[in-house]
Amino acid sequence: MKIKAINGVKDILSDEIVFWQKIEKRARDIFRRFGVHEIRLPLLEKTELFTRSIGEATDIVEKEMYTFIDQGITMRPEITASLLRAYVEHGLHVRQPVQRLFSIGPVFRHERPQMGRQRQFHQVDVEIIGAQEPEVDAELMAMGQMFLNELNLEVSLEINSLGCPECRPAFRKKLIAYLQERSETLCDDCKRRTEKNPLRALDCKQQGCKAAVENAPSILDNLCSGCEEHFIGVQAQLDRLGVAYTLNRFMVRGLDYYNRTAFEFLTTDLGAQAAVAAGGRYDGLVEELGGPKKTPGIGFAMGMERLCLLMQQQEGEQEELGGADIFVAALGEQAIQFASPLVHQLRQRGLQAAMDYSNRSLKAQMKQAGRLNAGFTLIIGEQELEQGKGILRNMNTQEQSEFSLQAGADELAKLVAG
Incomplete structure (x- = not known):
């Protein structure tokens, strides 16, 4: 009897590994130029790390995590929480007030396998912890743009602000009221999210939900003065660096810890518009995980599988392996x-x-x-x-x-x- 790989878990063969090696080599080169250093993290973490950081009402925690229930251990569904856990546990802020770190490795989510998305997939994750200036947000996005450009991939950058604990509650009430008036047209997931995580309804892919939120209130019209000033600063610095972008007032993140700047790098070369990288600011998450108070942070993650698909489309289905001398x-x-x-x-x-x-x-x-x-x-x-x-x-x-x-x-x- 032949034993095959588990559904959603893919072997990476030698003719594909060339693309993976290119991505990793280019990532390390780009990150070196920006002073970003590597950290290697375990695949298993305490379940509480993700329920506290990601949020109990998110799809990841409710539906997608692989958890050993009797042990309270989870196979990591993303890297940011693990990296911040290490930052807090080892007191990295004492060594250097601003930490620039990256990690490359597998993550696990119980999702329906599809093109470029598996149940075990791989991410390039970058985090800058301890800096709150809008110039840092723009620099991180510029680094992501440089990385993708040097892989010869065509992407577009979209940005938004998600506000902060000061301005988001009032916006959340407006959005909940708006969604409740249109609940009949929402999908079951968005009906459930309306009270717990209403922002997720803004980027639902169901046609009925898309139509329902077309005229929804925008967080950009409800920012406090601090968030508005910060977001204006981000845009100004992107302009100075020559990084093109567009505003997307409906962009949200699927994780609870994000605030202020959010961004995505998108491509149309995988059929429907798809994100190859996404991230944002998460001021307050370090404190939530037991770290120093008011520690700011921002980061992004890129999906290795999608990057490889784009490179294969550009350079051919297979690339010659390096020959023997x-x-x-x-x-x-x-x-x-x-x-x-x-x-x-x-x-x-x-x-x-x-x-x-x-x-x-x-x-x-x-x-x-x-x-x-x-x-x-x-x-x-x-x-x-x-x-x-x-x-x-x-x-x-x-x-x-x-x-x-x-x-x-x-x-x-x-x-x-x-």
């Missing part, structure tokens, strides 16, 4: 015994070297060298051992030359690298 075709047992330490020495000198130990024919081994996209092939058989000279073939030009087997790995590495 040299393949050694050893013919006969004596040749294999001679070649194996030579291949090891080439690897010690930084080359990607390969050989076949199964003593197949020269034709079969040359085919293997071609499949490995090898730059050179060194042929060693009984005759070459007797003469002390192997045959070195440039696989791109097909030119061949003799190579003294006594010259050793140093000389061969120079020829291959040159």
